[in-house]
Amino acid sequence: MTDTTATAHTPGQGKEQFEPTIIAFVCNWCTYAGADLAGTSRLKYDANIRIIKLPCTGRIDPLLVLKAFESGADGVLVSGCHPGDCHYTSGNFHARRRWAIFHRLLELTGIDSSRLHFSWVSAAEGQKFADLVNDVVSKVRLAGPFDAVNPARRRS
Amino acid sequence: MTNSSADARVFAAGSLDAVAAALVAAGFRVVAPVRQGDLTRLTLWQPGQAIDLEHFTVNSAKEFLLPATETIQRYDIDGNDFTPVEVAPDATKTVLLGIRPCDAASLTLMDTVFNWDFEDVFYNTRRQACIVVPLVCTRADESCFCTSVGLGPDSSRNADAMLMFAEGGKKLILSPVTEKGRTLAASAGAAAQAAPDKTCDVPVRFNVQAVTAWLADAFDSPAWAELSAGCLSCGACAYACGSCHCFDIQDESAAGGAVRYRNWDACCMALFTKHTSGHNPRSASQARWRQRVMHKFSYIPQRFNLLGCTGCGRCTRLCPAGMTVAETCERIDAICQSTPSVK
Amino acid sequence: MSLIEAIRADASQLLQEGHVKMVLGYRARYDRRLPLLITQADQVTALVYDEACWQNLPTYIRKSEVRSAMPVAIVCRPEGIRSLLVLASEAQIAPDAVRVLAVVGSEYRGAMDLAAAAELIKDLPPAPVAPDVAAKLDELAAMSANDRAAFWRDALAACTRCYACRASCPVCYCQNCVVERNTPQIVSTTAAPHGNFAWNIVRAFHQAGRCTLCGACQAACPQDLPLMLLNAWIERQVREEFAFISGSGLNEPPFIGSWSPNDDDKFIR
Secondary structure (H helix, E strand, O other), rough: OOOOOOOOOOOOOOOOOOOOOOOEEOOOOOHHHHHHHEEEEEEEOOEEEEEEEOOOOOOOOHHHHHHHHHHHEEEEEEEEOOOOOOOOOOHHHHHHHHHHHHHHHHHHHHOOOOEEEEEEEEOOHHHHHHHHHHHHHHHHHHHHHOOOOOOOOOOO | OOOOOOOEEEEEEHHHHHHHHHHHHHHEEEEEEEEEOOEEEEEEEEOOOOOOOOOOOOOOOHOOOOEEEEEEEEEEEOEEEEEEEOOOOOOOOEEEEOOOOHHHHHHHHHHOOOOOOOOOOOHHHHHHHHEEEEEEEOOOOOOOHHHHHHOOOOOOOOOOOEEEEEEEEOOOEEEEOOHHHHHHOOOOOOOOOOOOOOOOOOOOOOOOOHHHHHHOOOOOHHHHHHHHHOOOOOOOOHHHOOOOHHHEEEEEOOOOEEEEEEEOOOOOOOOHOOOOOOOOOOOOOOHHHHHHHHHHHHHHHHHHOOOOOOOOOHHHHHHHOOOOOHHHHHHHHHHHHHHOOOO | OHHHHHHHHHHHHHHHOOOOEEEEEEEEEOOOEEEEEEEHHHHHHOOOOOOOOOOHHHHHOOOHHOOOOOOOOEEEEEHHHHHHHHHHHHHOHHHEEEEEEEEEEOEEEEEEEHHHHHHHHHHHOOOOOOOOHHHHHHHHOOOOOOHHHHHHHHHHHOOOOOOOHHHEEEEEEEOHHHHOOOOOOOOOOOOOOOHHHHHHHHHHHHHHOOOOOOHHHHHHOOOOOOOOHHHHHHHHHHHHOOOOOOOOOOOOOOOOOOOOOOOOOOOOO
């Protein structure tokens, strides 16, 4: 679980610390609304995260995750409604089955759970979202920049 | 049989690696066949690697002149500012050491295509920096058919120097042919002479003139259905082929900039002729196989007075379905012989 | 009657009596074994069979020339039969469109329809994972993430994007393959590390729960890429986590397309 005592880190503070870029693929109805609630509640969380909203986690093609790493992400978060709460009834169940295999495949090929994170965050869980982001950012910060020799990253 | 020139060098076959090392020390980049696992590849040779002249390589020398992917342009993107950045073509002096005469011969078509309506600076720069040193073949396998396309195991076409076995394979002769080839001689020891070993026999498998003549009127022939039956439309043959040269331009972008690549492409693949309208004039694999064979044995001869194939046999060795231009030509030849007056 | 004589006899009879319009088997050209598509009974003499025959012949069902000749008979080993069952489960072939000339090990089990072939493989284990593949997977599992990434960067470096792997796989039948979708180009076609990674990983993932470990992709690869490492790893997860084996029946629900309320989500917070 997330470390609820972790405080938000503002980029620019601290000396020359590596600031990871995290892409978050989230569903519109739950996690995006949860992120919105974190905002309206004025909860602070690391600004390293860039949110991409999709209608449902069932729409998240694993290729999108690969594309994020290819294009420059140091970490990826994928988040949606809790099982049973999907706005489209079963989209997140399809996603869960897909991710179960995909994350193990990425683990085999050099992208492990320090960089690829999955969660269920509901529309009411603003605090959970903020804590989650801080935790993901700190884990990816610890893991360091996405290795330039990792074949998933496009090098120019 | 090729005889060695007056300024030839002779050295022990086992010293080829040392000669390569001397070339590297003299400032050349060396490309040579190296055994990797269960196959042999032409690769950028590193000191310490053993050069393998025994096996046929899975790749041709093409990738060192026309790489499978090549960056031909970059773009810096900053807000609305878009700045093209030129990419300097690779001009590193490279020795293609121990390729086959069929590989060297395919450069004639490549040189022609990359200069006939447009001078391709990327190809030409690499080509001019290349020193071509084919090994005369003393062994062939059943996939070789250089003699069917007007070449032979000792062809010196495009060679800057020839490598030849002597004393039953125990020695190698390096025999310069051009000025470029002579620049290598210093790295190969003192001048010496030896008699080259006998080249291998490569039986002629088909009458290529008959094939070309048949193809001139064969676009609508019902024979193509059977000739193409096994093809699964991958690009293994085109990419292994030393004469195939089609490419695709791809732009890829990420934050801060974009890259323009030139990547190999193959007419065997379904997407090759798909129009933006969705129509594909070669939607059947039969049409694509016909295209491949006619391009090599009919259209290229018409346009350039050359064949589009040098008989290296890689397509034969590598095709998962056993499709080969050689077998297609053999069958066409058989059709010609069985119906001499009817096409 | 030897194995090949029995295959030839059945192939000939099926063609002569009009039960099928095409037989897909193997022929020999020197020491290679290659696919052979025949439509006349007198062509069966060119059929061969031995353990050097590796192609998974149901891959030819993608060709319109084969589909329009249905019903067809195909020489299949158990992995090929499983591939046919995946195709039937995915509604790509009608169950009566294909007859199987079934070979198990060095035994010919006869000509049969797909339902009978499904019965036949019920008692057979799925294709084994080669010992060197299993050993390599264990070795990779013990490496750090960056070392694994370096391994795959080197292992896929020789890929030229010829797609022989795709062409030789029976369940890679999409007429508009993901790598050929170019508005926009989502999978890089560039034979650089990122493009090769994207292609090989995506293709392996698209076969999850569909791959029968026939090995044709790796055998077809002109560069001998270790594709079976990816396929065997995925099939191990599918089997161990979900007790699912590809190609077990004529009407199997799809693996990735299905879900259960009990699917593991320990990895999801």
